[in-house]
Amino acid sequence: MVFLTVLCAGLAYSQDVSGTVSDASGPLPGASILVKGTTIGAQTDLDGKFTIRNVGANAVLVFSYIGLKQQEVNVAGKTTVKVLLKEDSAELNEVIVVGYGSVKKKDATGAVDQIGAKDFDNVASPSPAQLLRGKVAGVQVTQSSGEPGGGVAIRIRGNTSIRSGNGPLIVIDGVPLDGGNVSGGGDDLLGTSSSRNPLNFVNQNDIESISVLKDASSTAIYGSRGANGVIVITTKKGKSKEPQLSYNTSVQFSKMSGNFDVMNASQFVAAGGDDKGSRSYNWKDAVLRNGFSMNHDLSFTKSTENSNTRISLSASNTNGIVKNTGLDKYTATVYNSNDFFGGALKVEERIMYASLKDETTILSNNAGYIGNIIGTALYWNPTLPIYNANGTYNVVSNTYLNPVQLLNSYKDFTNTNKFLGSINTTWKINSKLKYTFLVGVESSTSSRKSQLLPTMDIQNVAQATVPGSTTVKHGQASINAQNKFNKTFEHTLNYNNDFGDNFNLDALVGYSYYDYTADGSFASGKGYDSAQTNLIDNIEGGLQNEFRVSSYRNRTELQSYFGRVNATLYKKLIITGTLRSDGSTKLGVNNKYDYFPSVGIAYKVIENKEGIVNDFKVRGNFGKTGNQEFSPNSAIARASYALNGALTVDSNANADLKWETTKSYGIGADFELFNNKLTGSVDYFQKDTKDLIFPVPAAATQPGASSARFKNLPGNLINKGFEISLNYKVIDKENFGWDVSGNASFLSNKMTNFAGFIATGGINGQGLTGAYAQVVTNNQPIYSYYMYEWRGYDSTGNSIYADAAGNDTGLGTAVKKILDKQPLPKVNVGFNTNFRYKNFDLGASFYGAFGHYIYNNTTNAYFFKGAFLGGRNVTAAAANSAQAQGDPNSPSTRYLEKGDFLRMGNLTFGYTVKGAVLDKFKMSSARFFVNASNLFVITSYSGTDPEVDTDKSLNGVPSAGMEYLSYPRDKSVSLGLNVTF
Numbered sequence: 017m018v019f020l021t022v023l024c025a026g027l028a029y030s031q032d033v034s035g036t037v038s039d040a041s042g043p044l045p046g047a048s049i050l051v052k053g054t055t056i057g058a059q060t061d062l063d064g065k066f067t068i069r070n071v072g073a074n075a076v077l078v079f080s081y082i083g084l085k086q087q088e089v090n091v092a093g094k095t096t097v098k099v100l101l102k103e104d105s106a107e108l109n110e111v112i113v114v115g116y117g118s119v120k121k122k123d124a125t126g127a128v129d130q131i132g133a134k135d136f137d138n139v140a141s142p143s144p145a146q147l148l149r150g151k152v153a154g155v156q157v158t159q160s161s162g163e164p165g166g167g168v169a170i171r172i173r174g175n176t177s178i179r180s181g182n183g184p185l186i187v188i189d190g191v192p193l194d195g196g197n198v199s200g201g202g203d204d205l206l207g208t209s210s211s212r213n214p215l216n217f218v219n220q221n222d223i224e225s226i227s228v229l230k231d232a233s234s235t236a237i238y239g240s241r242g243a244n245g246v247i248v249i250t251t252k253k254g255k256s257k258e259p260q261l262s263y264n265t266s267v268q269f270s271k272m273s274g275n276f277d278v279m280n281a282s283q284f285v286a287a288g289g290d291d292k293g294s295r296s297y298n299w300k301d302a303v304l305r306n307g308f309s310m311n312h313d314l315s316f317t318k319s320t321e322n323s324n325t326r327i328s329l330s331a332s333n334t335n336g337i338v339k340n341t342g343l344d345k346y347t348a349t350v351y352n353s354n355d356f357f358g359g360a361l362k363v364e365e366r367i368m369y370a371s372l373k374d375e376t377t378i379l380s381n382n383a384g385y386i387g388n389i390i391g392t393a394l395y396w397n398p399t400l401p402i403y404n405a406n407g408t409y410n411v412v413s414n415t416y417l418n419p420v421q422l423l424n425s426y427k428d429f430t431n432t433n434k435f436l437g438s439i440n441t442t443w444k445i446n447s448k449l450k451y452t453f454l455v456g457v458e459s460s461t462s463s464r465k466s467q468l469l470p471t472m473d474i475q476n477v478a479q480a481t482v483p484g485s486t487t488v489k490h491g492q493a494s495i496n497a498q499n500k501f502n503k504t505f506e507h508t509l510n511y512n513n514d515f516g517d518n519f520n521l522d523a524l525v526g527y528s529y530y531d532y533t534a535d536g537s538f539a540s541g542k543g544y545d546s547a548q549t550n551l552i553d554n555i556e557g558g559l560q561n562e563f564r565v566s567s568y569r570n571r572t573e574l575q576s577y578f579g580r581v582n583a584t585l586y587k588k589l590i591i592t593g594t595l596r597s598d599g600s601t602k603l604g605v606n607n608k609y610d611y612f613p614s615v616g617i618a619y620k621v622i623e624n625k626e627g628i629v630n631d632f633k634v635r636g637n638f639g640k641t642g643n644q645e646f647s648p649n650s651a652i653a654r655a656s657y658a659l660n661g662a663l664t665v666d667s668n669a670n671a672d673l674k675w676e677t678t679k680s681y682g683i684g685a686d687f688e689l690f691n692n693k694l695t696g697s698v699d700y701f702q703k704d705t706k707d708l709i710f711p712v713p714a715a716a717t718q719p720g721a722s723s724a725r726f727k728n729l730p731g732n733l734i735n736k737g738f739e740i741s742l743n744y745k746v747i748d749k750e751n752f753g754w755d756v757s758g759n760a761s762f763l764s765n766k767m768t769n770f771a772g773f774i775a776t777g778g779i780n781g782q783g784l785t786g787a788y789a790q791v792v793t794n795n796q797p798i799y800s801y802y803m804y805e806w807r808g809y810d811s812t813g814n815s816i817y818a819d820a821a822g823n824d825t826g827l828g829t830a831v832k833k834i835l836d837k838q839p840l841p842k843v844n845v846g847f848n849t850n851f852r853y854k855n856f857d858l859g860a861s862f863y864g865a866f867g868h869y870i871y872n873n874t875t876n877a878y879f880f881k882g883a884f885l886g887g888r889n890v891t892a893a894a895a896n897s898a899q900a901q902g903d904p905n906s907p908s909t910r911y912l913e914k915g916d917f918l919r920m921g922n923l924t925f926g927y928t929v930k931g932a933v934l935d936k937f938k939m940s941s942a943r944f945f946v947n948a949s950n951l952f953v954i955t956s957y958s959g960t961d962p963e964v965d966t967d968k969s970l971n972g973v974p975s976a977g978m979e980y981l982s983y984p985r986d987k988s989v990s991l992g993l994n995v996t997f
Contacts, residue, residue, distance in 0.1 A: 031070075032071065033091055046059055052076040079099050087101060112124065125618040126235075162336075162984050164343035172228065174735040174840070177643055178798055183645070190456065192530065221315070232638060233615070235614075237580055240610065244643060257319050265992060266310070267311075270309070271987060276959075278889050290887055302396070304337055304984070321355075346372075349366075359444065365438070369433075370434045373429065373430070379983055381968065390981045390982075390984075391877075429464070436457070437456065438455060440454045448511055458502040459501050459502070465496075468493075469549065478492035493552050495537075497536055504529075511524075523580070524579060529575050531573050534568075535568060537565070540564050577597045580592065597611050602649075614639025626691065630691060634683075642675040646709050650667065654667045667726060674707055674728060678706075684698060692745075696740065697741050739759070742757065759845070765840065767795065775788045782877065789803055799976045801839070818830065818833070819831055840976055842867030847861070860924075872957075873911070873981075880905050918954045940996045946991055948989050
């Protein structure tokens with residue numbers, strides 16, 4: 017009887033609760049509902065509906081969904097509940113993607129930042145890498161030139177190597193990319209050109225989020241590939257249960273930003289230049305134009321209870337501001353997932369395909385006296401006509417080139433096809449244990465074809481003598497093909513369990529195997545009949561020219577075992593430990609494997625409090641990571657045959673070659689203040705890289721001449737710095753909002769325990785053969801400037817330099833010095849602000865760099881008095897300077913300038929259509945926007961742009977802060993429309 021009474025009482029106070037969960041766009045499928053303090057819960061169906069049985073009359077329901085703010089609702093006897101989940105404005109509650117999983121930022125022990133689609137929607141950017149500019153503390157993004165598709169250097173917390181790659185590992189949807197360039201680059205007619213951007217194939221509108229993993233606690237799970245940081249890109253999935261079609265389009269107009277400031281015809285004559293009578297020439301008109309770009313993006317999404325599909329197509333066409341340059345890009349992506357056996361098995365398939373067509377011209381980064389297309393246009397006498405009276409090109413000599421003739425005589429196209437696909441299968445063994453198997457394939461084929469017509473005569477370039485005669489033929493053609501095929505296989509087992517309220521364990525173990533293969537071929541010919549116009553299709557030239565062919569094939573395998581444990585104690589203390597063992601075929605036979613451990617600890621001092629301090633977490637980490645971005649086959653002996661048939665040893669074997677390794681530690685804090693309005697983080701870090709890989713002379717062990725071998729040099733590269741990020745919601749009301757965010761990083765580096773003196777930063781131009789501007793040596797920052805200290809001119813117009821004692825002297829007794837000036841910025845900053853008022857929104861972004869110097873090789877090579885008196889155009893300052901005509905044009909501090917700048921990156925104004933207009937056209941959303949990029953830059957640098965990084969490497973050692981005949985940067989305005997049906 018007592019039992020029945022208790023049972024009836026329990027039933028009287030228990031009930032079924034049902035309801036709906038929505039967000040701003042409508043019903044929300046897949047939202048989680050949990051009865052607080054129990055394991056009883058449910059998920060919403062496709063209509064956002066749910067039912068939970070036997071809920072206590074006074075129970076509290078907890079509603080949650082990734083990316084939305086968690087909400088608690090008291091049942092209070094109700095049987096029906098309607099809940100609207102809002103966007104989670106608290107940064108620390110944001111779910112961020114990390115290696116092999118995700119975590120709330122408030123639970124992370126490492127330094128991880130993430131930007132989402134909302135942070136770069138409607139921002140005109142040719143590459144996803146550039147979306148990071150000014151957004152993440154400690155991340156510097158520098159484009160080598162303003163050329164469409166040009167290479168981009170990404171540095172996370174500085175440089176960790178002097179020769180191997182310094183770019184981060186990039187992971188797209190769980191598949192690590194091989195890190196190499198897929199197209200472009202290589203030897204050009206007048207020098208070497210920069211490589212293309214390896215992320216060109218990614219469509220910006222397909223990206224859901226970009227996570228930046230910066231310290232050992234977050235990157236050591238990637239072991240030998242984590243020393244330079246990791247960027248994890250996650251692409252979009254379907255979100256709507258109803259079929260949804262979205263269309264985005266924009267058109268962009270651009271023109272050159274900055275100027276080289278060479279003289280026009282009137283100024284040239286007034287300065288005493290040789291007047292040839294014409295006044296029609298303008299160097300910009302000769303080789304530049306207004307740029308234009310059009311972009312189209314179409315996507316379709318559909319999801320059901322057991323499946324999710326998203327398909328997107330995009331097409332873009334960009335005409336660069338330099339004539340005969342541009343980039344056409346076409347992409348297609350497919351995402352599909354299906355749940356089987358009640359959700360116990362999930363299979364996800366992703367396909368990403370891109371077809372790119374690059375068009376470029378002669379833009380070599382180490383052109384000499386003759387120049388590239390920019391150089392020839394700058395030095396052309398502005399009183400000299402481009403065309404003769406009969407319409408033919410005005411040819412001066414084979415060292416003083418007509419820029420328009422050179423432009424129209426050269427063609428250079430690169431066609432690249434890129435495929436990235438993966439299948440990810442997850443089996444939920446039980447509620448605590450799941451197994452995942454990932455298969456990924458990355459494939460690319462690239463073909464670059466270029467030619468210079470035989471009617472173009474350039475000294476010592478594209479010339480060949482017909483066998484058996486003295487006849488000299490001109491013209492050159494080349495075909496460069498590259499193919500890559502990379503495979504990824506990964507097995508992971510994840511265990512997650514709450515052992516009561518005070519202990520949670522999340523453990524992961526895994527095995528990975530990566531196989532990277534690359535092959536290519538090269539064919540070139542010199543010397544063609546003057547009537548030939550299509551050299552590519554007859555590259556052998558009738559077997560009367562100089563013809564060369566070559567090919568290569570490389571393969572690298574990487575095998576890894578890894579594990580990670582996240583333990584949470586008393587909901588306050590979080591401990592993360594990782595260990596990875598990597599083995600690589602790149603290494604010597606005695607050092608195939610190494611171990612990469614890390615540990616991170618975080619403690620939530622304050623959590624979910626009202627008032628001034630709402631959340632405060634401190635964290636620290638220590639770990640070891642590696643860098644394997646050096647050439648394949650570096651540990652083995654390699655030889656090649658010269659044209660005379662002699663065998664030459666290119667590199668000797670080194671059985672002891674091992675990875676460059678970086679030990680790092682860091683401390684930091686994350687916080688939320690003033691009722692969650694102000695969020696931010698501060699970090700201090702130090703990185704110590706050793707076992708630096710470098711080619712050093714060695715006695716040859718193979719037939720042929722003495723050569724070098726790759727070796728781990730003694731020495732340490734120390735990087736340390738401080739970072740701060742702040743985000744503040746000034747106003748957060750329904751119809752009006754304003755938020756600001758900013759970040760800053762302070763970096764320094766130094767070589768220690770290093771006995772070498774390595775030259776880099778090559779300088780090119782007349783009288784500058786063999787010159788260089790930078791060195792890597794002990795107790796100095798890497799790439800420190802090394803040159804003469806210029807003191808001005810004497811009474812005869814000859815340069816005055818400093819001698820060893822610091823006294824004024826001439827060039828003969830002057831000494832080069834290592835300067836207390838470095839090319840890498842000491843401070844990087846970013847600032848962003850966004851306003852919204854009813855249907856209108858306005859956003860602006862700024863970024864800058866300070867504390868560094870730029871070597872202006874363009875001025876050094878082209879803008880000096882001797883060039884002007886020799887008949888070449890220069891700047892007015894050079895033409896009117898006190899320099900004597902015969903004063904040697906030596907590299908010195910005369911051409912070293914401060915590189916400090918602050919740039920307005922983007923300004924966007926948008927209008928979102930709401931109300932009956934949408935219903936009339938059967939649209940669910942519509943937005944118009946105007947975006948302006950690079951409106952202005954504040955700087956004292958005299959070159960075209962301070963944000964420059966021309967590749968001036970020597971012997972494989974990179975440079976930094978060098979500017980030479982760079983493709984000009986542009987400023988642009990875009991008009992766009994985003995609609996969803």
